Amino acid sequence: MLIFDDFVRIDHSPSKPNETTYSFLNRSARPHFAEVRRLLEEWAVQYPYSDRNSLIKSMQSRDNHAFESTFWELYLHEAYRRANYHITVHPTTTGSSKHPDFLIENDEGRFYVEAVRANIDSRTLAESRRLNDVHAVLESLAADKFIVRFAYDAIGSRPLATTKLRTQLTEWLASLDPQEVSDAYAAGIGRHSLPTKSFESDGWRLEFTAIPLRPDAFGRGGRLVGMYGAARAVGVDNVTPLTRAVDEKANRYGKLDAPLVIAVMANTEYPTRDYEIQKVLYGLSALSPRLASENPSDLYQDGHWLTRKGWRRGHAPQVITACNLKPWLVTSVQPKVWGTLEPGATFPIQPSWLAAVSVDTPDPTTSLAPPINELFGLPDDWLSGDAF
Numbered sequence: 001m002l003i004f005d006d007f008v009r010i011d012h013s014p015s016k017p018n019e020t021t022y023s024f025l026n027r028s029a030r031p032h033f034a035e036v037r038r039l040l041e042e043w044a045v046q047y048p049y050s051d052r053n054s055l056i057k058s059m060q061s062r063d064n065h066a067f068e069s070t071f072w073e074l075y076l077h078e079a080y081r082r083a084n085y086h087i088t089v090h091p092t093t094t095g096s097s098k099h100p101d102f103l104i105e106n107d108e109g110r111f112y113v114e115a116v117r118a119n120i121d122s123r124t125l126a127e128s129r130r131l132n133d134v135h136a137v138l139e140s141l142a143a144d145k146f147i148v149r150f151a152y153d154a155i156g157s158r159p160l161a162t163t164k165l166r167t168q169l170t171e172w173l174a175s176l177d178p179q180e181v182s183d184a185y186a187a188g189i190g191r192h193s194l195p196t197k198s199f200e201s202d203g204w205r206l207e208f209t210a211i212p213l214r215p216d217a218f219g220r221g222g223r224l225v226g227m228y229g230a231a232r233a234v235g236v237d238n239v240t241p242l243t244r245a246v247d248e249k250a251n252r253y254g255k256l257d258a259p260l261v262i263a264v265m266a267n268t269e270y271p272t273r274d275y276e277i278q279k280v281l282y283g284l285s286a287l288s289p290r291l292a293s294e295n296p297s298d299l300y301q302d303g304h305w306l307t308r309k310g311w312r313r314g315h316a317p318q319v320i321t322a323c324n325l326k327p328w329l330v331t332s333v334q335p336k337v338w339g340t341l342e343p344g345a346t347f348p349i350q351p352s353w354l355a356a357v358s359v360d361t362p363d364p365t366t367s368l369a370p371p372i373n374e375l376f377g378l379p380d381d382w383l384s385g386d387a388f
Helices: 021-027 031-045 049-059 064-082 122-139 162-174 178-193 239-250 274-282
Strands: 086-089 102-106 109-117 146-154 196-201 204-212 225-230 260-266 318-323 336-339 355-358
Touching: 021 031, 021 064, 031 049, 031 064, 049 064, 064 086, 064 102, 064 109, 064 260, 064 318, 109 239, 122 146, 122 162, 122 225, 146 162, 162 196, 162 204, 178 204, 239 260, 239 274, 274 318, 274 336
Parallel strands: 109 260, 146 225, 260 318, 336 355
Antiparallel strands: 086 102, 102 109, 146 204, 196 204, 318 336
């Protein structure tokens, strides 16, 4: 059974705003993504046969969360396999009917691994999907004499009826004279002279800015939307989904006969930084986690391991993190391993492809690790060039 369909691909168009990762990879004729498909199929063949069909069906889901979560499991399986570990998928555990993702074993020991993707909350995810649907409609409109900058100020609680939006937007653009707009811009007024149009309907507030094309580009088509984003600054919270991910998994299986390692994929909209991960795991303090642990009651905020009352969750002593890991970025993202500082905790011996993080100073530091492309047998320039 293959992950991707077997057919001759001729579609070189870029990914659409409301298109899932699987759908795009499955249809794209671009050589970069043909190579991604080849790699994932190669990895899937190495997955145990008894669990392979279930894994493939999850990857074929038209849902990015399911695809990325399953890709992360496939990635971890292949990485540990290539590091010469024996891997049991969904092992049976004593005292629980639930099954961790993996039991990892070699001559030096054994440990369980639970893979999880840090999720945005369901409300934000639903808003993003509704917004992407609007963006997809705008993508279907071809540029004539202008492209537009599309900004959103508020997203309605229901899908936007886009017929009215399309009509008003096309009529507005048709009413503008590109030469007049260009002349005003060149006169020194700058971007504030560019014409704008607001659109409000059923809780939605959108704003469009018209940017004139050069006369020699009139009528050539192409995307109408040239720029896209929020109309005003938005707060970034990568800590909450990370905290939810590690906390929910730590006690899921009760008392295990070997340490539990939680492996978190953090594909957040805005990049997740090491200082955010440190805050999640060791709490918030002006000191390094090691020094903060000497007087934990002074913590500003509890962490996954270190709290104002001291250490906890020593049975899950390590967390693996991979930030912005996509199938086409497997040679660019080096996963990291973090460990509790709790005295007496038992630490699994991890392979060298994981870069160890030290938190002995206020800012975390990462040790060098062999280039991840070497682990997967890929050249260091794998997928070099512009794939998009």
